[in-house]
Amino acid sequence: MNDTLLTEQTLAVQRPVLFRYALLQLRDSELADDAVQETLLAAWQSAAGFEGKAGLRTWLIGILKHKIADHWRRSAREAVAPTFDRTDEGDGEAEEDDYFMSSGHWNGGPKAWADPEAALKQQEFWAIYEVCQNNLPPKMANVFMLRELVGLDADEVCREAGLSDANYWVTMHRARLRLRECLDIRWFNNTKQEQHHA
Amino acid sequence: MRSCRDISALVSQELDKKLSLSERLSVGLHVMMCNRCRNFQTQSRFIRKAARRYTDELQSRLDNKS
Ligand SMILES: [Zn+2]
Numbered sequence: 001m002n003d004t005l006l007t008e009q010t011l012a013v014q015r016p017v018l019f020r021y022a023l024l025q026l027r028d029s030e031l032a033d034d035a036v037q038e039t040l041l042a043a044w045q046s047a048a049g050f051e052g053k054a055g056l057r058t059w060l061i062g063i064l065k066h067k068i069a070d071h072w073r074r075s076a077r078e079a080v081a082p083t084f085d086r087t088d089e090g091d092g093e094a095e096e097d098d099y100f101m102s103s104g105h106w107n108g109g110p111k112a113w114a115d116p117e118a119a120l121k122q123q124e125f126w127a128i129y130e131v132c133q134n135n136l137p138p139k140m141a142n143v144f145m146l147r148e149l150v151g152l153d154a155d156e157v158c159r160e161a162g163l164s165d166a167n168y169w170v171t172m173h174r175a176r177l178r179l180r181e182c183l184d185i186r187w188f189n190n191t192k193q194e195q196h197h198a
Numbered sequence: 199m200r201s202c203r204d205i206s207a208l209v210s211q212e213l214d215k216k217l218s219l220s221e222r223l224s225v226g227l228h229v230m231m232c233n234r235c236r237n238f239q240t241q242s243r244f245i246r247k248a249a250r251r252y253t254d255e256l257q258s259r260l261d262n263k264s
Contacts, residue, residue, distance in 0.1 A: 020253045029261050104201025110237035116244045126255050129248055147214075148249035154214050173210040176242050183245070 006047040006056075011040050014060055021061060021150045025068050035067040042067075057152065058159055099177050110180060113188040125187060132182035136175055143168070144175040200224050202235055209239045213246060 015036060022032035042063050043050070050059050101107050119125040136144060139161070146157045158168050200208075205228045208221055217225065229236040 023253060023257060023260075027256075027260060029257055100201075100203040104203040106202050106206075106234045109202070109234035110241055112233075112237055113241060113244070116241075120248060120251060126252070126259075129252065133249075133252070144249070148246060149253050151250075169207070169211055169214075172214065173207050176210055176245060177206075179245050180238065180241050183241075 006044070006050060008044070010056065011043055011060075014057055015040070017057065017151050018060060018064055021146075022064060022068060024145060024149060026071065031071065035064060035071060038067050039064045055156065055159075057156060061160065099181075111184065111189055113184070116188070119187065128186045129183065132179050132186065135182055136178055140171055140175050140178075143171045144179075147172065200228065202228075202232060205229070205232070205235050206238050209235065209242060213242060 018036045018039060019032055022035045023029065026032045026035065039060060043060055050056070099107055099109075133141065133144070143157055143161050143163065146152050146160055147154065152160065154168060157163070158165065163171065205225055208217060208225050209229075211217065212222075212225065225239075229239055
């Protein structure tokens with residue numbers, strides 16, 4: 001792609017990613033749609049401000065962030081949704097040791113899940129999924145969400161979250177270990193709530 | 199022989215980048231023999247799928263509310 005050439009089409013293909021980003025923060029489809037619309041319009045009008053260095057999507061997300069901040073200012077409400085720029089305190093390096101023994105073997109380890117596909121169709125599952133996702137430490141949650149929910153590439157996530165390559169791998173791996181364990185305990189191998197599997 | 203700790207890290211990385219041939223071989227051989235790493239692999243892929251669907255679920259939930 002020629003980075004310096006901005007067309008309506010190159011902007012439009014970024015719409016889904018921008019929409020998901022806005023939706024996760026604004027938690028309202030219409031507001032999210034408006035913010036994306038304003039962002040694309042602003043981008044179109046200030047195409048000269050795009051230097052092509054940081055990548056189109058990074059530039060657009062930068063504009064979108066301002067639009068979202070404007071919204072919170074106008075509505076005089078505190079942002080309740082993820083702000084995507086938090087840091088984790090006391091998120092120790094030793095954390096992975098909860099999942100593995102010093103020999104490198106699993107400590108417990110993943111048991112099989114019965115019919116995960118069926119879970120995707122159940123409202124109750126999504127409530128549990130959300131709890132588990134919210135239970136991640138804030139920065140880890142941001143990184144995971146930017147990659148898996150918003151759909152940014154790994155290098156874009158690193159830029160957004162200010163992470164090194166190595167930190168990125170570790171963070172994503174821990175997020176998966178944690179989410180997996182949480183879903184295991186609260187849903188798939190939850191012996192207290194057998195009715196989910198009925 | 200790589201440990202489950204190392205293999206699971208590669209399983210995670212595999213979701214985001216192409217592993218080297220020797221890494222892929224290690225993972226492939228290991229998960230053939232190790233239930234727990236195999237479960238981690240399928241469950242990590244499932245988590246990715248769920249995460250991608252989550253925003254759609256969230257949107258329909260939010261839209262129904264209003
Ligand atoms: Zn293993």
